Amino acid sequence: MSLKEIKNRIASVNSTRKITSAMKMVASSKLHHAQGMIENMLPYERMLEHILKAFLVSMPDAQTVFNRERKELKRIALVVYSSNSSLCGGFNANIIKMMQQAVNHYREAGVTDIVVYPIGRKAAEQAAKLGLTLAGDFTHLAEKPSAQVCAGIATELAGKFARQEFDKVELIYHHFKSAGSQILTRRTFLPIDLSTEVGRYNDRDLSSNLVTAKAQEYLRKKRTSEEKKKDEAKPLNDNFIVEPDMKSILETLIPKELNLMLYTALLDSNASEHAARMVAMQTATDNADELLRVLNLQYNKSRQQAITNELLDIMGGTVNN
Known part of the structure; x- marks a missing residue:
């Protein structure tokens, strides 16, 4: 040469x-904003999840159409969260792989009617290639998370599940734990899963954008310390007095919880995308x-x-x- x-x-x-360095700085700034949105939403999410799950578990007759499993699965809905753009490492590839695994799993079980709600252009393109039915165009949500739009999607899914148009609904997304750790998650949306412990998906660390080994070790020790404090804390009183009646309570709480689950997954996916892009550009x-x-x-x-x-x-x- x-x-x-x-x-x-x-x-x-x-x-x-120069380009990769600039993109890393932009992703870091967007990640900080996404972490702030999750942090603002967390207290409400934790309390609502605790109240609803504790209520459904402690009240034997608190049964609704939304927490009953269907014996036979005929029609499945998958809400798949991806990004609209590339250059974020294996973020989209992992989501697409898990979506294909879910589709193959249901097809092997004899379920051929699978509807996809693609949150992000990459998921929509792959679902179309697989010949799956798309429920609509939600690509704008991947860049601009909206609680109002998520509430509309959740209401549609809940209505179709109640009318037995869907027998099961799943979420496929990246759960944001920290800037250096995003966990690929496949989670049941409907029927409401009472087997998962309260707070299982609230193990996030939103205090840092650092992804170095030393930073991760510090965050790990910090999480361990916080978990010990939680164990020592007194549990909330779960003795409920139902007013005006159980049906009214459930009709109010369950839609709020479903709306929040969908929106939380969107915020997690959004933060995970920026974290993955930041690491890839670094x-x-x-x-x-x-x-x-x-x-x-x-x-x-x-x-x-x-x-x-x-x-x-x-x-x-x-x-x-």
Whole structure:
């Protein structure tokens, strides 16, 4: 490789590095905003989930159409959360893989009527390739989360489940634990799953955007300390007095919980996308730095070799004369 070619490649890598570095900073800023949205929503989510699940478990006659499992599954709905754009590592590939696994699982069980609610362009494109029925276009939600739109989707799903148009509804998304950890999750939306413990999906750390090994170790120790404090805390009183009647309570609580579940998954997916993109761009920037180091070393060696060859030519000419 000539000196000019090496110099051009160094300039090209430098240009790419500037882009990846800028994209990392943008993703970091968006992640901070997404973490703030989750943090603002968490207290309400925790209390509502506790009240509803504790109420349904402690009251034997608190049965609704939304917490009864269907013996036979004929029609399934999948709410799949992806992103609209790429450059976020394996974020979309993992979601698509889990969606395909879910589809294959149900098809093997004899269920062929599968409807997909794609939150994000990547999920919509893949669902179309698989020949699945799309319930609509929700790509805008991947970039601009909206509690109102999520409430509309949740109401539609709940209505169809109650009318037995759907026998089961699942969510497929990335659960945001921290900036360096996003867990691929397949979660039952309907019927309401009472077997999961309260607070199972509330193990997030929203205090940092750092993804280094030391930062992750610090966050792990911090979580362990907080879990001990939670164990020592007194549980809430679950002795309920039902007014005006159980039907009215359930008709109010259950739609709120379903709306919140859908919106929470969207916020988790949104934060996970930005975290994945931030890590991917950081890795690309680090790789560019390493490549620049190698290219600069190669350039200096080639330049030194060219100077040495010129000196040898001059010396050889002098001796011949």
